[in-house]
Amino acid sequence: MSWQRTAAIAGKELKQLTRDFGTLFLLVLFPMVLTLVFGLSFGGMGGGGEAKYEIAIVNQDPGADGRWVDYFLANLTGTGLFEIELYEDNESAQVDLQQGRIKGIVVIPDGFGASCQSYQQATQDPSSWVNATVQLYLDSGSMVASQTIPSVMDQVLAIVLLGRTPAQPVLPVSLGSPSLVEGEEFSTFDYFVPGLFAYGAIFLIMTVGQSFTVEREQGLLRRIRTTPTSPFELMSGHAISNMVKAVIQVGVIFAMAFLIGYRPNGGPSAIAMAFGIVVLFSLCCVGFGLITATLAKSSNSATGISFLFLLPQMFLGTFVGSILTPTMQQVARFVPAWYVTDSLTTLFIRGAPVTSSSVMFDVAVILAWSVLTFAAGIVLFERYGKD
Amino acid sequence: MSKPSSAVVVENLVKRYEDVTALDDLSLQVQEGELYGMLGPNGAGKTTTINILAGLTRPTAGSARVGGYDVVKEAKRVREIIGVCPQDTAVYDYLTGRENVELFGSLHGMQPSEIKSKAEELLAAVGFEEDADRRVGKYSGGMRRRINLVMALVHDPKIVFLDEPTVAMDPQSRHAVWDFLLELGRTERTVVLTTHYMEEAEALCGTVGIIDNGKLIASGSPRELKEKHEARNLEEVFLDLTGRKIREAV
Numbered sequence: 001m002s003w004q005r006t007a008a009i010a011g012k013e014l015k016q017l018t019r020d021f022g023t024l025f026l027l028v029l030f031p032m033v034l035t036l037v038f039g040l041s042f043g044g045m046g047g048g049g050e051a052k053y054e055i056a057i058v059n060q061d062p063g064a065d066g067r068w069v070d071y072f073l074a075n076l077t078g079t080g081l082f083e084i085e086l087y088e089d090n091e092s093a094q095v096d097l098q099q100g101r102i103k104g105i106v107v108i109p110d111g112f113g114a115s116c117q118s119y120q121q122a123t124q125d126p127s128s129w130v131n132a133t134v135q136l137y138l139d140s141g142s143m144v145a146s147q148t149i150p151s152v153m154d155q156v157l158a159i160v161l162l163g164r165t166p167a168q169p170v171l172p173v174s175l176g177s178p179s180l181v182e183g184e185e186f187s188t189f190d191y192f193v194p195g196l197f198a199y200g201a202i203f204l205i206m207t208v209g210q211s212f213t214v215e216r217e218q219g220l221l222r223r224i225r226t227t228p229t230s231p232f233e234l235m236s237g238h239a240i241s242n243m244v245k246a247v248i249q250v251g252v253i254f255a256m257a258f259l260i261g262y263r264p265n266g267g268p269s270a271i272a273m274a275f276g277i278v279v280l281f282s283l284c285c286v287g288f289g290l291i292t293a294t295l296a297k298s299s300n301s302a303t304g305i306s307f308l309f310l311l312p313q314m315f316l317g318t319f320v321g322s323i324l325t326p327t328m329q330q331v332a333r334f335v336p337a338w339y340v341t342d343s344l345t346t347l348f349i350r351g352a353p354v355t356s357s358s359v360m361f362d363v364a365v366i367l368a369w370s371v372l373t374f375a376a377g378i379v380l381f382e383r384y385g386k387d
Numbered sequence: 388m389s390k391p392s393s394a395v396v397v398e399n400l401v402k403r404y405e406d407v408t409a410l411d412d413l414s415l416q417v418q419e420g421e422l423y424g425m426l427g428p429n430g431a432g433k434t435t436t437i438n439i440l441a442g443l444t445r446p447t448a449g450s451a452r453v454g455g456y457d458v459v460k461e462a463k464r465v466r467e468i469i470g471v472c473p474q475d476t477a478v479y480d481y482l483t484g485r486e487n488v489e490l491f492g493s494l495h496g497m498q499p500s501e502i503k504s505k506a507e508e509l510l511a512a513v514g515f516e517e518d519a520d521r522r523v524g525k526y527s528g529g530m531r532r533r534i535n536l537v538m539a540l541v542h543d544p545k546i547v548f549l550d551e552p553t554v555a556m557d558p559q560s561r562h563a564v565w566d567f568l569l570e571l572g573r574t575e576r577t578v579v580l581t582t583h584y585m586e587e588a589e590a591l592c593g594t595v596g597i598i599d600n601g602k603l604i605a606s607g608s609p610r611e612l613k614e615k616h617e618a619r620n621l622e623e624v625f626l627d628l629t630g631r632k633i634r635e636a637v
Contacts, residue, residue, distance in 0.1 A: 005493060228467050
């Protein structure tokens with residue numbers, strides 16, 4: 001193998017990155033803009049602050065014992081999750097809910113205070129309690145709000161009735177306080193960043209597919225085949241240039257995320273490992289790109305065919321994967337990008353060391369995928385795609 | 388066994404594409420140092436022959452040797468000694484003219500300093516003193532064809548295949564390339580040129596092989612062919628051989 005030929009191929013590919021705006025946009029500017037938009041939208045700026053939900057309170061309890069309503073509202077505000085606005089009636093609140101101006105409505109019923117008071121006076125005698133039902137209406141257009149608000153409301157009602165430290169029965173087995181692996185608070189953006197690295201890299205599938213089909217259409221591949229350059233040297237040149245592109249992408253995404261407040265939960269070794277993982281994954285993308293070029297009859301069709309490989313990676317293996325159903329989360333384990341996102345999540349969110357078994361397992365799976373797809377890409381393209 | 392002085396030996400070459408026979412028992416020889424013109428109308432089989440000689444296409448039957456090497460069994464050795472200028476311009480638009488030429492020098496394993504000096508020499512020879520560092524995407528058609536030609540020659544190949552190097556060129560560019568090729572023909576290298584321009588073959592080539600329907604129907608120097616067929620030019624030779632004008636055949 002001649003390194004001179006391999007380097008020459010890699011060099012001309014990298015020149016294309018700097019001179020062809022379409023390639024530059026897809027591989028560098030697009031991930032940069034994506035990171036910026038995600039960072040600003042999901043809490044990159046200002047670190048791990050939590051989202052606040054605007055909710056309407058409709059108080060229908062004119063009872064004399066108004067302190068229970070005040071206590072309930074104080075506890076709601078105290079969660080730090082809600083911005084509360086008082087409404088005169090349920091109808092006007094419903095209008096705002098339908099317009100998406102608020103995420104939920106809490107209707108405090110007539111008798112709420114009396115109900116709370118009855119419980120306090122006879123906690124062990126349910127027959128003496130005055131029953132009341134707090135109505136909750138949620139924004140069905142907000143998946144996060146509809147999942148988060150009911151459970152928080154349950155907790156707030158329990159605090160109102162039982163107090164902050166309700167008496168616990170004495171038992172021989174107790175549940176310790178749940179804590180995260182690292183006691184840091186993360187924003188939604190922090191959870192998205194590992195997937196963004198994989199998201200940027202998967203577009204290499206499209207650019208590699210297009211590059212080979214364009215060179216085939218223009219007779220450049222045939223021309224190179226009249227030189228002593230071997231297929232392996234040609235493919236290696238492409239692989240190296242795409243690894244360099246992946247490094248640039250990771251660097252751009254990381255720098256942009258850092259600028260807007262992202263701080264990974266890992267040191268330099270974790271960051272270096274992240275670069276290595278994405279570089280390894282880029283080899284897999286080159287393989288998929290070669291298979292795309294084998295299937296595509298023209299550079300135009302290469303773009304469409306590349307989505308066969310790109311979309312599963314995008315929806316199952318990147319930040320999108322965090323909102324998948326449990327079944328699809330299992331299916332996602334069949335796409336290599338999932339292991340990229342998982343390993344980077346382990347490094348940057350869970351704070352695991354680079355040598356942890358989880359990271360090593362993910363790297364081994366990515367390596368296997370990369371070797372297999374790259375080899376399959378070369379064999380298929382040489383056999384069916386070069387002419 | 389080929390003669391030692393033969394740069395290219397083609398024996399009973401057949402190439403079929405499904406029900407189309409592109410080459411039909413073609414045999415020819417090109418001597419070392421010769422500028423050989425493969426003349427014929429479009430579709431005669433010239434490009435198929437070049438593709439087989441360059442190792443791009445496998446023949447259906449027959450054999451071909453280039454520089455003494457079998458084009459099928461020793462394709463890698465063949466690629467080390469040839470330079471190919473394809474009929475359709477194959478250049479990287481996003482690279483400059485100089486970068487295209489230097490890229491192919493690298494792919495042929497030349498030393499960087501050697502590449503620089505050879506590229507400079509050839510670019511100057513085809514009139515690229517000022518435009519060599521502009522991107523090829525900005526070039527005119529004639530300029531692209533000249534870069535296409537230089538890319539085939541940068542590594543000083545022993546044997547050069549030029550497939551219709553002046554097709555679609557304006558007369559001025561064509562004559563500039565002719566001068567360049569005549570200069571090339573004075574070196575020791577072997578040049579195989581395909582063309583359907585009779586005047587080009589007559590002006591440049593020491594030996595001409597006329598191909599029609601995948602067969603070699605005549606060969607010799609332009610003078611010998613004209614004398615044999617009592618013709619004033621190669622166009623009349625082709626008419627005498629086939630009963631058609633070459634332009635009609637095109």
